[in-house]
Amino acid sequence: MLKKFDTPSKIISNEQIATNHFLLRCKCPKIAAQSKPGQFIHVLIDEGSNLLLRRPFTIYSVKDDEISMLYQIIGKGTKILSTCQQGQQINVLGPLGNCFDLSIEPDPAIVVGGGAGIASLMLLATALRVNGIRLIAMIGSMSSDRLLSVKDLEEIGAEIHITTDDGSFGNQGFVTDSLLAVLEKPTKNGLRNPIIFTCGPSGMLQAVTEIVVDHEIPCQVAMENEMGCALGVCLGCVCKVRLPNAGFEFQRVCSEGPVFNAEDIIW
Ligand SMILES: Cc1cc2nc3c(=O)[nH]c(=O)nc-3n(C[C@H](O)[C@H](O)[C@H](O)COP(=O)(O)OP(=O)(O)OC[C@H]3O[C@@H](n4cnc5c(N)ncnc54)[C@H](O)[C@@H]3O)c2cc1C
Numbered sequence: 001m002l003k004k005f006d007t008p009s010k011i012i013s014n015e016q017i018a019t020n021h022f023l024l025r026c027k028c029p030k031i032a033a034q035s036k037p038g039q040f041i042h043v044l045i046d047e048g049s050n051l052l053l054r055r056p057f058t059i060y061s062v063k064d065d066e067i068s069m070l071y072q073i074i075g076k077g078t079k080i081l082s083t084c085q086q087g088q089q090i091n092v093l094g095p096l097g098n099c100f101d102l103s104i105e106p107d108p109a110i111v112v113g114g115g116a117g118i119a120s121l122m123l124l125a126t127a128l129r130v131n132g133i134r135l136i137a138m139i140g141s142m143s144s145d146r147l148l149s150v151k152d153l154e155e156i157g158a159e160i161h162i163t164t165d166d167g168s169f170g171n172q173g174f175v176t177d178s179l180l181a182v183l184e185k186p187t188k189n190g191l192r193n194p195i196i197f198t199c200g201p202s203g204m205l206q207a208v209t210e211i212v213v214d215h216e217i218p219c220q221v222a223m224e225n226e227m228g229c230a231l232g233v234c235l236g237c238v239c240k241v242r243l244p245n246a247g248f249e250f251q252r253v254c255s256e257g258p259v260f261n262a263e264d265i266i267w
């Protein structure tokens with residue numbers, strides 16, 4: 001079993017990168033050395049915050065002894081986090097959860113991220129490109145001012161498809177429209193052995209699942225349920241998972257997940 005570390009960590013930078021979204025870099029050598037694509041950290045926002053519970057965030061990037069997380073301001077915890085300054089300390093527990101399964105080589109890998117969901121796919125995207133795997137990235141956001149990760153994906157050589165709800169950048173519509181378009185009219189080298197990796201709001205993930213089931217394409221989904229302990233104890237994070245014998249069971253997103261086969265999830 002892989003080790004988990006609970007380490008005090010100094011913030012290196014915490015920059016706003018889009019409306020309501022921040023990229024936080026911190027020094028976590030032990031976590032950086034062990035992190036795999038899809039895994040997450042559980043962050044305790046320290047002194048003066050009065051927050052009892054940690055908050056979970058996927059590891060966005062790893063560079064030497066640094067990790068980063070890209071987060072959206074949602075409520076109290078992320079609001080406080082966004083005010084944290086360089087040099088301030090947070091407590092980081094991780095790396096947690098399972099990771100994306102790359103035992104079968106995709107050609108191409110298609111990452112589909114809705115809103116901040118693309119944050120959970122970036123470390124995976126980077127690993128895929130390091131291994132020379134063709135990557136198609138579909139990014140959906142409400143509007144151009146909330147678009148995330150475009151530059152990072154360009155830098156690693158992804159074929160990028162952008163949709164915005166209001167049409168202020170890329171094609172107007174949902175990220176699932178891009179997905180359907182590529183599946184039905186593939187560009188360049190076609191789809192030899194496509195595998196889809198997705199993360200985003202629940203409604204979007206359900207729509208992606210319907211598409212992949214229709215097209216019989218394997219799809220791994222990173223779930224982002226509310227969490228308490230993130231250590232498999234409180235059962236606060238469970239989701240309903242289909243079993244091969246036609247039954248189902250509740251599985252813990254923090255321990256059995258966060259990555260599941262999309263068609264196994266009972267939404
Ligand atoms: C594995 C994982 C990875 C994630 N990765 C990212 C990421 O990379 N980027 C990103 O932007 N977001 C990510 N999220 C979502 C992110 O964790 C939440 O947006 C964040 O916790 C919101 O915190 P908040 O205090 O701002 O919001 P609030 O809504 O104010 O508070 C959330 C807190 O309340 C608790 N809570 C609220 N409702 C319930 C409930 N019904 N039952 C139990 N507890 C409850 C939660 O456990 C949590 O501690 C991820 C979530 C998970 C599970």
Ligand code: FES
Nearest residue numbers: 228230234235254
């Ligand atoms: S968050 Fe406690 S069991 Fe998953």
